[in-house]
Amino acid sequence: MGNYPASGARAESKTPWGKEPGDGAGDASRDRPERKGPVRTCVACREEAGRAELIRFVRRPDGSVVVDASGRQPGRGAYLHAAPACLELARKRRALDRALGAPVPPEVWSQIER
Numbered sequence: 001m002g003n004y005p006a007s008g009a010r011a012e013s014k015t016p017w018g019k020e021p022g023d024g025a026g027d028a029s030r031d032r033p034e035r036k037g038p039v040r041t042c043v044a045c046r047e048e049a050g051r052a053e054l055i056r057f058v059r060r061p062d063g064s065v066v067v068d069a070s071g072r073q074p075g076r077g078a079y080l081h082a083a084p085a086c087l088e089l090a091r092k093r094r095a096l097d098r099a100l101g102a103p104v105p106p107e108v109w110s111q112i113e114r
């Protein structure tokens, strides 16, 4: 009678963002996001990036290196940002050659330097 449990409902009302109040403490968990699948890292700047931003290179079983536009070629793959700065860096430092374990031929570079 008159004592219905509606009092607690108010305290639980969420913010429009669905986040718990006090974001200072909640941020700690964002440092280590749960990852699924392999992380793609640009061999030039070592930053992780999504597939759409990266060019995939593959060292095929015969040892040749090709640009893998489809992303499905078998072999050892390495990723590089589709950005002039990263292409330049990787080329200068031979980062891609090292990542693939094979020299990247000039025609591969000319293929991506549009």
Ligand SMILES: [Zn+2]
Binding pocket: 042, 043, 044, 045, 046, 047, 080, 081, 086
């Ligand atoms: Zn990069």
